[in-house]
Amino acid sequence: MGFYLAQLLTGLANASSLFLIASGLSIIFGVTRIVNFAHGSFYMLGAYLAYTLVTTLQGGIPGYWFSVLAAAVLVGGIGLVVEMTILRRIYRAPELFQLVATFGVVLIVQDATLAIWGAEDLLGPRAPGLDRAVRLMGEPIPEYDLALIAIGPAVLAAIWLVFHRTRWGILVRAATQDREMVGALGVNQAWLFSAAFVLGSALAGLGGALQIPREAVSLQMDLSIIGEAFVVVVIGGMGSVTGAFVAAVLISVLNAFAILIFPQISIVLPFVVMAAVLIVRPYGLFGRPGSEHGGTEEPEQPLRLLDQRSTMVLLALVAMLAFSPAVVSDFTTILLVDVMVATLFAVSLHFMMGVGGMVSFGHAAYFGVGAYAAAMAVKVLGWGMLPAMALGPVAAALAALFFGWFCVRLSGVYLAMLTMAAAQILWGVTFQWQDVTGGDDGILGVWPDEWASSDRVYFYLALVLCLGGIWLLRRVAHSPFGYTLRGVRDSRIRAEAIGIDTRFHQWMGFTLAGTLAGLAGVVFVFSKGSVFPDALSIGHSIDGLIMVLLGGIHALAGPVYGAMAMVLIEDWVSRLDYWRFIFGGIILTVVLLAPDGLAGGVRRLIQLVRRDAA
Amino acid sequence: MTPVLEVRGLSKAFGGVQAVDDVSFELRQGEFLALIGPNGAGKTTCFNMLNGYLPPSSGSVKLNGRELIGTPPRRIWRLGVGRTFQITATFLSMTVLENVQMALISHHRRVYDLFSRATRMYLDEAMALLDLVSMREQADRPCSELAYGDLKRLELAIALAHEPALLLMDEPTAGMAPSERVALMGLTADIVARGKVSVVFTEHDMDVVFAHAHRILVLNRGRLIAEGTGAEIRTNPLVQEVYLGGGRLFEKERGNA
Numbered sequence: 001m002g003f004y005l006a007q008l009l010t011g012l013a014n015a016s017s018l019f020l021i022a023s024g025l026s027i028i029f030g031v032t033r034i035v036n037f038a039h040g041s042f043y044m045l046g047a048y049l050a051y052t053l054v055t056t057l058q059g060g061i062p063g064y065w066f067s068v069l070a071a072a073v074l075v076g077g078i079g080l081v082v083e084m085t086i087l088r089r090i091y092r093a094p095e096l097f098q099l100v101a102t103f104g105v106v107l108i109v110q111d112a113t114l115a116i117w118g119a120e121d122l123l124g125p126r127a128p129g130l131d132r133a134v135r136l137m138g139e140p141i142p143e144y145d146l147a148l149i150a151i152g153p154a155v156l157a158a159i160w161l162v163f164h165r166t167r168w169g170i171l172v173r174a175a176t177q178d179r180e181m182v183g184a185l186g187v188n189q190a191w192l193f194s195a196a197f198v199l200g201s202a203l204a205g206l207g208g209a210l211q212i213p214r215e216a217v218s219l220q221m222d223l224s225i226i227g228e229a230f231v232v233v234v235i236g237g238m239g240s241v242t243g244a245f246v247a248a249v250l251i252s253v254l255n256a257f258a259i260l261i262f263p264q265i266s267i268v269l270p271f272v273v274m275a276a277v278l279i280v281r282p283y284g285l286f287g288r289p290g291s292e293h294g295g296t297e298e299p300e301q302p303l304r305l306l307d308q309r310s311t312m313v314l315l316a317l318v319a320m321l322a323f324s325p326a327v328v329s330d331f332t333t334i335l336l337v338d339v340m341v342a343t344l345f346a347v348s349l350h351f352m353m354g355v356g357g358m359v360s361f362g363h364a365a366y367f368g369v370g371a372y373a374a375a376m377a378v379k380v381l382g383w384g385m386l387p388a389m390a391l392g393p394v395a396a397a398l399a400a401l402f403f404g405w406f407c408v409r410l411s412g413v414y415l416a417m418l419t420m421a422a423a424q425i426l427w428g429v430t431f432q433w434q435d436v437t438g439g440d441d442g443i444l445g446v447w448p449d450e451w452a453s454s455d456r457v458y459f460y461l462a463l464v465l466c467l468g469g470i471w472l473l474r475r476v477a478h479s480p481f482g483y484t485l486r487g488v489r490d491s492r493i494r495a496e497a498i499g500i501d502t503r504f505h506q507w508m509g510f511t512l513a514g515t516l517a518g519l520a521g522v523v524f525v526f527s528k529g530s531v532f533p534d535a536l537s538i539g540h541s542i543d544g545l546i547m548v549l550l551g552g553i554h555a556l557a558g559p560v561y562g563a564m565a566m567v568l569i570e571d572w573v574s575r576l577d578y579w580r581f582i583f584g585g586i587i588l589t590v591v592l593l594a595p596d597g598l599a600g601g602v603r604r605l606i607q608l609v610r611r612d613a614a
Numbered sequence: 615m616t617p618v619l620e621v622r623g624l625s626k627a628f629g630g631v632q633a634v635d636d637v638s639f640e641l642r643q644g645e646f647l648a649l650i651g652p653n654g655a656g657k658t659t660c661f662n663m664l665n666g667y668l669p670p671s672s673g674s675v676k677l678n679g680r681e682l683i684g685t686p687p688r689r690i691w692r693l694g695v696g697r698t699f700q701i702t703a704t705f706l707s708m709t710v711l712e713n714v715q716m717a718l719i720s721h722h723r724r725v726y727d728l729f730s731r732a733t734r735m736y737l738d739e740a741m742a743l744l745d746l747v748s749m750r751e752q753a754d755r756p757c758s759e760l761a762y763g764d765l766k767r768l769e770l771a772i773a774l775a776h777e778p779a780l781l782l783m784d785e786p787t788a789g790m791a792p793s794e795r796v797a798l799m800g801l802t803a804d805i806v807a808r809g810k811v812s813v814v815f816t817e818h819d820m821d822v823v824f825a826h827a828h829r830i831l832v833l834n835r836g837r838l839i840a841e842g843t844g845a846e847i848r849t850n851p852l853v854q855e856v857y858l859g860g861g862r863l864f865e866k867e868r869g870n871a
Contacts, residue, residue: 075860302709302712305733475729478725480724480726481725482733483716484716486705487705487708487716490705490708491704494703494772495705496687498688499688499689499721501688505725545766
């Protein structure tokens with residue numbers, strides 16, 4: 001009995017830290033509609049700052065708690081700087097574009113932290129006065145855990161009071177329901193957004209600062225927490241702080257007991273719970289559908305078929321690409337295969353996001369399924385390369401068919417989160433299922449057949465498959481199927497009113513996008529000769545998102561620009577020290593200079609040149 | 615001759631509110647029927663049940679003798695019912711022409727075609743529909759640039775694309791300038807006069823209603839209180855009371871003051 005009580009209390013203590021970070025994320029999303037990937041970075045900074053303050057001050061009990069609060073305030077200040085210098089300039093950019101900016105911040109914070117605190121994990125001191133364990137029913141319970149269990153509800157109560165008893169809090173709640181209306185009532189939105197961002201960041205900082213006696217402070221803290229924090233926010237309902245609390249308790253307590261029965265489950269459990277909740281309650285436990293008043297985004301322009309001159313330019317570029325192996329080094333040939341794989345992956349994601357209006361945070365799942373299916377066909381079934389290459393997209397299509405059926409029942413960020421859950425579940429399976437997938441060690445030695453084993457031959461094979469896939473998706477975008485998909489995105493009610501089965505159509509669009517991502521995975525696995533679980537990871541899905549958004553979501557050519565820029569820049573800067581800092585800086589520069597992505601920037605540049613020439 | 619539309623005992627309750635209460639009417643071939651009533655009378659609720667967006671609490675809706683209740687909106691459309699919305703709903707990222715082409719593509723069951731060029735399909739038919747609503751000149755403009763009145767006309771062209779037997783228009787002139795209202799309803803009346811399509815519309819603008827409707831139904835608090843031609847409705851004392859307020863109400867207020 002005592003043992004179960006101890007498990008329960010550990011779960012509740014975890015719930016408190018998870019709640020602190022998730023509540024901040026939820027407030028920021030509720031008010032500003034920003035999906036803030038940098039929230040994990042704020043959490044990490046809170047931990048590092050608290051570590052430095054506690055170890056320098058050495059001030060006993062008051063010194064410890066002062067340090068924790070000071071760290072939270074400092075992180076709030078950093079949040080203010082990020083909001084005012086970057087995010088405030090791009091609130092009018094296409095939906096989710098801010099996500100790219102916050103990802104740039106993640107990279108910069110990672111390298112800044114590395115530069116300041118070094119790569120070593122730092123072991124924080126225990127909290128003075130709370131460094132022992134008390135015995136409850138014979139089990140030792142850390143005093144600090146008990147303190148955390150009290151802090152979570154205390155913070156919830158404080159936020160509740162602020163939101164219900166102060167004018168500012170009421171404005172925050174009003175903005176969460178309908179921010180356009182709040183603006184129309186004469187509230188200065190810029191300051192409201194900044195204040196919400198500061199509060200949210202400070203809560204993340206507090207969560208991180210309170211964590212130092214419990215776990216080592218490390219550079220992995222940011223991305224390890226962000227997935228779970230998103231899950232908590234989504235289960236609770238975007239923008240609901242109470243929901244975040246309930247969800248944090250639910251996840252943490254379930255986890256504390258589930259690991260007793262099935263230890264492997266802990267990495268996928270939150271995502272399974274989220275998937276289950278979203279299927280039953282599409283807006284989370286405490287969430288409500290948002291108002292119809294979206295941003296004041298500029299409407300997308302109609303698609304145009306390429307005119308003759310652009311077609312010629314495009315053909316010339318493809319010809320140049322085709323002849324490049326004759327000129328460039330083998331190393332560049334391999335890099336070009338990487339570019340083509342990334343481009344096909346990005347184009348397939350764009351088909352889903354841009355054409356279909358279904359944002360995916362887990363598109364890497366289908367890339368990974370394609371890659372793994374091909375690799376296992378070779379390794380387990382002993383198939384040759386070509387049949388394995390055919391199997392990959394089929395497997396990806398089946399996975400997309402399965403998960404897509406659930407996903408198309410939702411919309412907006414909730415749909416995105418369910419795609420992420422699907423990807424994380426698949427990642428968990430490949431990671432844990434050692435006997436079949438090789439787990440963390442991946443599958444090695446998946447090489448092309450003899451005839452295709454030279455870099456040059458494989459380049460042409462990749463060229464045919466990737467360009468073929470890209471051509472197919474472009475063709476489909478201009479076809480009745482693609483137009484219908486775009487129509488469903490533009491106006492579901494109109495599509496329904498002209499006889500279109502909107503859900504089924506989105507489901508098929510989702511599946512097609514997944515299939516082509518699987519094709520990219522197949523080309524990838526034979527070019528690398530191996531595949532690891534990180535092919536399905538959230539990190540890889542985010543890469544795809546960055547490529548699509550950076551390239552420009554409103555143009556068919558966008559993902560092509562985005563993928564080329566991403567792979568080439570990454571290849572160039574990743575040889576440098578602090579390349580994340582440089583890469584993050586480049587991302588932020590593009591975001592601030594071209595809020596409509598590279599495609600939009602290029603289009604404006606061409607217009608400018610033409611005007612000068614004329 | 616069987617009526618195009620036959621509505622029997624249609625009712626809808628939201629919790630305790632009886633939004634539509636036992637409404638029955640018929641629509642004959644080639645008829646232009648107006649459904650009017652003050653705000654909250656149940657016009658839009660009634661409409662949403664006719665086109666399948668809202669399941670009624672009880673009652674029956676038959677199109678050419680075929681029951682529509684329980685059929686999803688997209689099937690009702692396939693059975694030959696077109697509709698326009700109170701607030702226009704069009705595909706904003708497409709051109710005017712493409713919007714009409716979409717309706718034609720769906721009508722010809724080509725939405726799963728992966729390889730044809732959507733913009734080259736059913737061009738002549740789409741242009742003919744745009745001619746019908748005098749929108750040919752605007753065919754290539756992005757829908758997002760159109761004035762509201764033009765969007766309403768475009769919606770009419772879309773709704774006519776599958777040659778419907780019945781057209782449901784929910785406040786077709788809401789948000790339009792007075793001169794545009796007259797023009798749009800005149801156009802609709804011309805199309806009805808060709809005899810292929812019958813129309814039910816709801817409307818607040820009485821000029822529009824009395825100028826064009828063949829027959830008028832008046833709803834109040836969910837119940838059908840009057841039915842007849844323009845002249846009959848104008849002189850109906852119950853309708854006057856609903857629209858202008860009964861004498862007794864004012865007497866009471868005077869008493870309170």
